[in-house]
Amino acid sequence: MTRELRPAFVLIVVMTVLTGLLYPLAVTGAAQLLFPAKANGSLIERGGTIVGSSLIGQSFAGDAYFHPRPSAAGQGYDAANSGAGNLGAINKALIEAQAKAIAELRAANPDAPGPVPADLATASGSGLDPHISPAGAAFQVERVAKARNLPPDRVRALVAEYTEGRQLGLFGEPRVNVLLLNLALDERLPGDRLSSR
Amino acid sequence: MNTADILQIIVFCALLIALTPVAGGYMARVFSGERVLLDRVLGPVERGIYRLCGIRPDQEQHWTAYALSMLAFNLLGFLLLYALLRAQGWLPLNPAGMAPVPPDLAFNTAVSFMTNTNWQAYGGESTLSYLSQMAGLTVQNFVSAATGIAVLVALIRGFARRSARTVGNFYVDMTRATLYVLLPISIVTALVLVSQGVPQNLDSYTVAHTVEGARQVIAQGPVASQEAIKQLGSNGGGFFSVNSAHPYENPTPLANFVEMIFLLLLAAGLTDTFGRMVGDRRQGWAIFAAMGILFLGGLGVAYWAELQGNPAVIAAGLDPAAGNMEGKEVRFGIVNSVLWAVATTAASNGSVNAMHDSFMPLGGMVPMVNMMLGEVVFGGVGAGLYGMLIFVLLAVFIAGLMVGRTPEYLGKKIEAKEIKLAMIATLTLPLGVLGFSALTLVLPAGLAGIQDPGPHGLSEVLYAYSSGTGNNGSAFAGFGANSLYHNTTIALAMLLGRFLVILPVLAIAGGLAAKRAVPPSAGTFPTHGGLFIGLLVGIVLIVGGLTFFPALALGPVVEHLMLGTGTFF
Numbered sequence: 001m002t003r004e005l006r007p008a009f010v011l012i013v014v015m016t017v018l019t020g021l022l023y024p025l026a027v028t029g030a031a032q033l034l035f036p037a038k039a040n041g042s043l044i045e046r047g048g049t050i051v052g053s054s055l056i057g058q059s060f061a062g063d064a065y066f067h068p069r070p071s072a073a074g075q076g077y078d079a080a081n082s083g084a085g086n087l088g089a090i091n092k093a094l095i096e097a098q099a100k101a102i103a104e105l106r107a108a109n110p111d112a113p114g115p116v117p118a119d120l121a122t123a124s125g126s127g128l129d130p131h132i133s134p135a136g137a138a139f140q141v142e143r144v145a146k147a148r149n150l151p152p153d154r155v156r157a158l159v160a161e162y163t164e165g166r167q168l169g170l171f172g173e174p175r176v177n178v179l180l181l182n183l184a185l186d187e188r189l190p191g192d193r194l195s196s197r
Numbered sequence: 198m199n200t201a202d203i204l205q206i207i208v209f210c211a212l213l214i215a216l217t218p219v220a221g222g223y224m225a226r227v228f229s230g231e232r233v234l235l236d237r238v239l240g241p242v243e244r245g246i247y248r249l250c251g252i253r254p255d256q257e258q259h260w261t262a263y264a265l266s267m268l269a270f271n272l273l274g275f276l277l278l279y280a281l282l283r284a285q286g287w288l289p290l291n292p293a294g295m296a297p298v299p300p301d302l303a304f305n306t307a308v309s310f311m312t313n314t315n316w317q318a319y320g321g322e323s324t325l326s327y328l329s330q331m332a333g334l335t336v337q338n339f340v341s342a343a344t345g346i347a348v349l350v351a352l353i354r355g356f357a358r359r360s361a362r363t364v365g366n367f368y369v370d371m372t373r374a375t376l377y378v379l380l381p382i383s384i385v386t387a388l389v390l391v392s393q394g395v396p397q398n399l400d401s402y403t404v405a406h407t408v409e410g411a412r413q414v415i416a417q418g419p420v421a422s423q424e425a426i427k428q429l430g431s432n433g434g435g436f437f438s439v440n441s442a443h444p445y446e447n448p449t450p451l452a453n454f455v456e457m458i459f460l461l462l463l464a465a466g467l468t469d470t471f472g473r474m475v476g477d478r479r480q481g482w483a484i485f486a487a488m489g490i491l492f493l494g495g496l497g498v499a500y501w502a503e504l505q506g507n508p509a510v511i512a513a514g515l516d517p518a519a520g521n522m523e524g525k526e527v528r529f530g531i532v533n534s535v536l537w538a539v540a541t542t543a544a545s546n547g548s549v550n551a552m553h554d555s556f557m558p559l560g561g562m563v564p565m566v567n568m569m570l571g572e573v574v575f576g577g578v579g580a581g582l583y584g585m586l587i588f589v590l591l592a593v594f595i596a597g598l599m600v601g602r603t604p605e606y607l608g609k610k611i612e613a614k615e616i617k618l619a620m621i622a623t624l625t626l627p628l629g630v631l632g633f634s635a636l637t638l639v640l641p642a643g644l645a646g647i648q649d650p651g652p653h654g655l656s657e658v659l660y661a662y663s664s665g666t667g668n669n670g671s672a673f674a675g676f677g678a679n680s681l682y683h684n685t686t687i688a689l690a691m692l693l694g695r696f697l698v699i700l701p702v703l704a705i706a707g708g709l710a711a712k713r714a715v716p717p718s719a720g721t722f723p724t725h726g727g728l729f730i731g732l733l734v735g736i737v738l739i740v741g742g743l744t745f746f747p748a749l750a751l752g753p754v755v756e757h758l759m760l761g762t763g764t765f766f
Contacts, residue, residue, distance in 0.1 A: 004262050007368045008269040010250040012277060012340070015375065019339040020332035023380065024422035027387045031397035031421060034388065041396045041403060041417045041445070050405045053415055055394050055444040058407045065408070069527070073439075079415040080293075080402055081323055082439040084524050086554040086675030088653035089507050090756050092765045094523065094555070099513040106514070118506065118519035119527050125442030125534075125551045131527040133519065171205060172450020173530035182408055 044183070052179055053079075057130040060182060063108070063147035064191075066132070066140050066159075068178045069119055070101055073127025085123045098122060111142035131175035134163050148191030158184060202532035205454075206496070209536060210489075212458060213465055217485065220462055221469025227377045228350045228370065229474065239376050246372055257363035260707025263351055264700060266367040267344060271311055274340055279307040281333040282325075291326035292401035293416070298324060305684035310337035312695035313345055313577055315427070315434030315547055315670040316687060318679040322416035322437050327399055334434055335423050339383075342430030342463075343374035345579030348699050349467060350374075352583050353474045355706030356607045359714045364706045378463070379430060386425035389455055394448035397421040420445055428459040431577040433547030433670040441537070441550040442526055453533055453550060460537075460546050464575040467582050475607050479725035484585055487733040488543075491574040495563045496539045502560035503531045508760065521560070524552030535560065538671075542567035545577035547670025554649075554657065554673035558760060561673070562753035565660050568667040569749075570741040571626050577668060583702045585737075590619045590705075592729070592736045596722050605721060608714040615708060618701040625697040627744045629666030629690040634658050634748070642682035648675035651766030652759070656752035665690035 031039035042054045052058050057068045059077045074081040087094035101121040106112075117135040137159045145152040162181045165174050226233050247254050258266065281288070282303040286296050298306065302318055309316040310333070319325060325334070347370035354364050391397050396417045403415040420436045424446055427433060437443040447453050465485065472481020504520045511517045520531040529537070534551035541548055542564035553561050567574055573585040589606060594616050597604030604611040637643030637658050646661075647654040657676040664671055665687040672678065678687060723729065759765070 004258070004266050005269045007250040007252045008266060008273055011246070011252070011368060011371070012270060012273045014246055014249060015340050016277065016332055016336045019375065019380065019426075020336035023383070024331045024335060024419045027384060027391075027422040027425075028397050028399060028419055030388055031391040035391045038394045039391050039397045039421075040400070041398070041415060042394050042448075043403060043405070043415075050403060052405045052407055052413060053403075055448050056413075056415055057444075058405075058409075058413055059411060060409060062409060077413065079405075079413050081320070082416075082437050082443050083320075084439060084442070084552040084555070084674065086524065086552050086648065086673070088554060088561075088649040088656070088673075088675070088756070089521070089523075089557050090651060090653060090760050090765050091649050095507070095509045095513070095765060098507075098510045098515065098523070102510075102514045115516040116514055117516050118522040121510070121515055122521075122523040122525075125524045125526050125549070126437075126439045126444060128439075128444055129526050129528075130444055133527055135516070135519075136527075166201065167450040170201075170208065171454050172528050172533060175527045179408070186408070 044179070046183070051183070054177060054180055055130055057128045058179055060178065063143055065182045065185065066137060066144060066178050069129050069132060070121070070123045071127040072123045077128060079128055083127045084125050105139070109139055109143045112139045130177050130179060132178055134174050134176060137163070137176045137181070144185070148185070148189060150189055150191040154189060158189060205532055206536060209454070209457060213461055216458070216462055217465045218469050220466025221481065222473065224378060224466060224470040225473040227373050228470065233377060235377055235381060243372060243376055250368065252366070252368045254366065254369045257366050259362060260351065260364050260703045263364055263367045264703045267348065267699070270340070270367070270371065271344060274337055275307050275311040278310060278333045278337055279303050282306060282329055285326040285329045288326065288328050290328035290331070290399065293326070295324060295326045301681045301684040302679060305688045308688040308691050309670065310334055310432070310434060311341055312668050312691045313341035313430070313432060313545070313580065314665065314668040314691045315432045316665060316672065316691065317434055317438070317440070317670065318684055318687070320438040321435055327418050330423055330436060331419055335426060338423065338426040338430050338432040338434070339375050339379050340371065342379060342432060342578045343371045345577050346374040346378070346467070347371050347579070348702060349579035349583045352586060352702055352706040353471050355709035356609060357475045358710045360712070361710040364703070364710050379426060382429055382459070383422070383425040386429060386455065386459055387421040390421045390424055390452055393452035395421040395424055395452065396445055417445065424456070425459070427548060428456045428546065429463060431460070431464060431544050431546045433541065435548060441548045442552065447550055450528055450533065453529055453537070457537055457540055460540050460548070461544050461575050463578040464544050464581045467579065471582060477607070477725065480607065483725045483730050484582070484589070487730045488574050488585065490730070490734050491570070491737065492539065492543050495543065495567055495574070496536065499535045499539055499560045499563040500532065502557040503535050505557060507557065509763065509765065521557050524555035526551065538564050539567065541671055542669055543574035543576070545572035545580060545667060545669045547664065549671050552674055553660070553671060554675045558753045558756035561656065562749060564671065565656070565663055565753065566741065566749070568663040568669050569626070569630065569745040570737055571623070572667045572669060573737060580668065584698065587619045587622050587702070588737050588740070589724070589733060590615055591623070591740070592733045593722060593724065595736065596732060602720055605715055606724060608717065609709050609712050610715055615705050618705050622698045622701040623740065625693055626666055629693045630659065630662045630745070631748065633662045633686050633690050636686065637662070640682065642680065646677040646680060646683050648677060649766070652752055652755045653766070656756065659748055659752055661687060662690055666694035668694050
C-alpha cells in the first residue's frame with residue numbers, strides 16, 4: 001500500500017516545481033526576450049505617461065471622441081475588474097437598458113445614418129472591448145466632425161485608415177480600435193476641438 | 198448567414214480533422230512507451246522524476262492500485278492548492294496584495310481545478326496572487342488533464358489486452374502525459390499567444406492615465422503560460438474574471454482561432470490514439486464521426502439563434518444585421534463566439550469568449566445540452582472519450598438486445614458487470630444535475646444565487662449544476678455562485694461528476710483487461726460503420742433527452758416561446 005502511495009507525495013511536489021514555477025518562469029523569460037512590448041501588455045505612452053493599452057478599452061464621453069461600447073466592468077472600463085452584464089434575453093432590465101442606450105445614441109448622434117449598430121448599444125463580454133464595428137464608427141463620424149469643426153469626410157478618411165480587416169483576410173470581424181483612433185484624431189485632426197468643448 | 202462565417206467554420210473543422218491523426222499518432226507512441234522525437238531532451242528528465250519519486254516504470258498496476266494512486270495524487274493536489282489559496286496573503290509573488298481566499302471559495306476553487314472543471318467562483322484578477330495562479334492553478338491545469346488522459350489510457354489498455362492482470366502504471370502515464378504532451382505544446386502555444394498580445398510578466402498592475410484624464414488600473418501578470426494549458430488541457434479556468442473574452446487572454450482573431458484549435462485538439466486526437474492502440478483505426482474514426490455529427494448539429498442551432506438578435510431590442514431601433522452582440526466582443530462577432538461556445542461545452546473546457554448567460558434562449562441551450570449529454574462530444578482530454586466509450590458499451594448492449602446476442606466490442610464480451618458499472622457512470626450526471634438543481638430550487642440559500650427572474654433563473658441553476666457535474670466550468674455568469682451554499686454544493690457536484698465516473702471506468706478497464714478475446718464471427722456487429730455511428734449518436738441523444746428534456750422545457754425552451762410572444766420578466 002505505502003509502496004503505491006509514496007510516489008504521489010513526491011510527484012505532486014515535482015509537478016508543482018516543473019509546471020508551476022519552471023514552466024511559467026521559462027515562458028516569461030522567453031516572452032520578455034522575444035516580444036517585450038506585447039509581453040508587458042501592449043502599453044501606449046504619450047509624453048512619458050502611460051495612457052492605456054492598445055488591447056484594453058477605456059471610457060470616452062466627450063463629443064469630440066469616438067465612444068466605445070457600454071461596459072459592465074466595474075464602474076465602466078475598470079481594467080482590474082473585468083465583467084459583463086450577463087442579463088438574459090427575456091430580462092426586462094436588459095431590454096430597457098438597451099432601449100435607453102439606443103435612445104441616447106440617437107439623441108447624441110442626430111445626423112447619424114441608419115439604425116443603431118448592435119455593438120454600440122450592447123455591453124461586451126469583457127467590459128474592456130477595445131473595438132467598435134466599422135458601422136459603429138460611421139454612426140459617430142458626424143458628431144465627432146462637428147465637435148472638432150471639421151468636414152466629416154476628413155474624419156471618415158481617418159476612420160477608414162484605422163479600420164482593421166479580418167486577420168489574414170479570414171479570421172474574426174472588421175473592427176476599429178477606439179483608443180488608437182482617438183489618439184490619431186488628437187494628433188492629426190485636432191480641429192478647434194478645445195473651443196467647442 | 199454569410200460566406201466569411203461559413204469559411205471560418207470550414208477552416209476550423211478542416212484543420213481539426215487534419216491534426217487529429219497527427220496528435221493521435223504521437224500520443225499513441227507516448228502511451229505505448231515508444232521512443233518519440235523529444236526523448237533526447239525529456240528522457241533524462243523523465244528518468245530523473247522516476248528516481249526522485251521512487252516510481253518503477255516497468256512495474257504495472259492492477260486497476261485497484263491504479264485507482265488508489267490516482268485518488269491519492271488528486272487528494273494531495275487538492276490539499277496543496279487549498280493551502281496555497283488560503284496562505285497566498287503571506288506568500289511571495291503577490292504584487293496586488295491579494296488577501297487569503299475565504300475557506301468556502303478556496304474549497305470550491307481547489308476542487309474545481311483538481312477535477313479539471315475549472316469553474317470560476319473566484320474573480321481572477323481581483324482575488325488571486327500570481328503565485329496562486331502559477332504554482333496553484335497552472336499546476337492543476339496540467340495534472341488534472343494528465344489524470345484524465347491516464348484514466349483513458351488505462352481503459353484503452355483494458356480493450357487492447359488479453360487475459361491481463363494490469364492496466365498500466367498511473368504515475369508513469371501521468372508523468373508521460375505531462376512531459377511529452379502537455380508541456381511542450383503549452384510552451385510553444387504560450388509564445389504564439391504572446392506574439393498576439395497576451396501578456397507574460399510578473400509586474401504589478403499598471404496605472405494608466407487615460408486620454409480623458411481618468412485613472413485606469415490595468416491588471417496583467419503571467420497570463421500566456423496559463424492560457425496555453427488552460428485551452429490544451431480542457432481546463433478553462435481563466436486568469437481574468439471574464440476568461441477568454443478578456444482582450445489580454447484572447448487579443449486577436451488569430452489568437453482566438455489558435456485557442457479554439459487547442460481546445461479540441463487533444464480530445465479529438467485521442468480518438469485516433471484509441472484506434473491505434475486497439476489495433477483498428479477505423480474504430481477511432483467512427484467515434485470521431487459520432488462526436489462530429491453532434492458537434493455540427495449543436496453549432497448549427499446556436500449559430501442560427503445568435504444571428505437572429507433579440508426581437509424586442511430590434512423593435513426599439515437596433516440594427517439587426519450584426520445579430521445578438523450582448524456579451525460578445527466585436528473582434529469575434531457572432532460566428533467565433535458561437536463556435537467557441539459550442540466547442541468549449543462539447544469539450545468540457547469551460548473557457549468562454551462570450552457570455553453564455555446573454556445568448557438567445559436556444560443559443561444558450563446548446564452549450565447546456567452539450568454538458569447534459571455527458572461531455573462526450575470530444576469532451577475533456579481523456580474524460581470525453583472514456584465517457585463516450587461508456588455510451589459505446591450501452592450502444593452495443595442495446596444492439597445485442599435487439600438481435601438476441603451477447604454484445605461484444607473490440608473482441609471483448611460485454612456482460613452484466615460492465616453494463617452495471619456503465620450505468621453507475623451514466624446515472625451520475627442526472628444525480629448531480631437534477632439532484633442539486635432541485636435542492637437549490639427549494640432552499641432560500643440556493644435561490645439567492647439566481648440573478649434573472651422568470652424561466653431564465655431556472656436556466657441559470659441548471660447550467661451551473663450541469664457545468665459542475667459535467668466538469669465543464671463555464672457558467673451563465675450572472676448566477677451568483679460565490680456563496681457558502683453554492684461553493685459547497687457545486688464542489689460536491691464536481692467531485693461526484695469526476696470520480697463517480699472515473700472509478701467505474703477503471704473497474705471496467707480492469708475487468709476487460711482480464712477477459713479473453715472472442716474471435717469475430719459472422720454475427721459480430723461491426724462497430725466502425727455508418728450504422729453503428731448512427732446508433733451511437735441516437736443512444737447519446739436518447740439518454741440525454743429522456744433525462745433532461747423536462748427540465749429544459751421549463752428553462753430555455755419556454756424562454757424561447759416567451760420571447761416570441763413578447764413576455765418579459
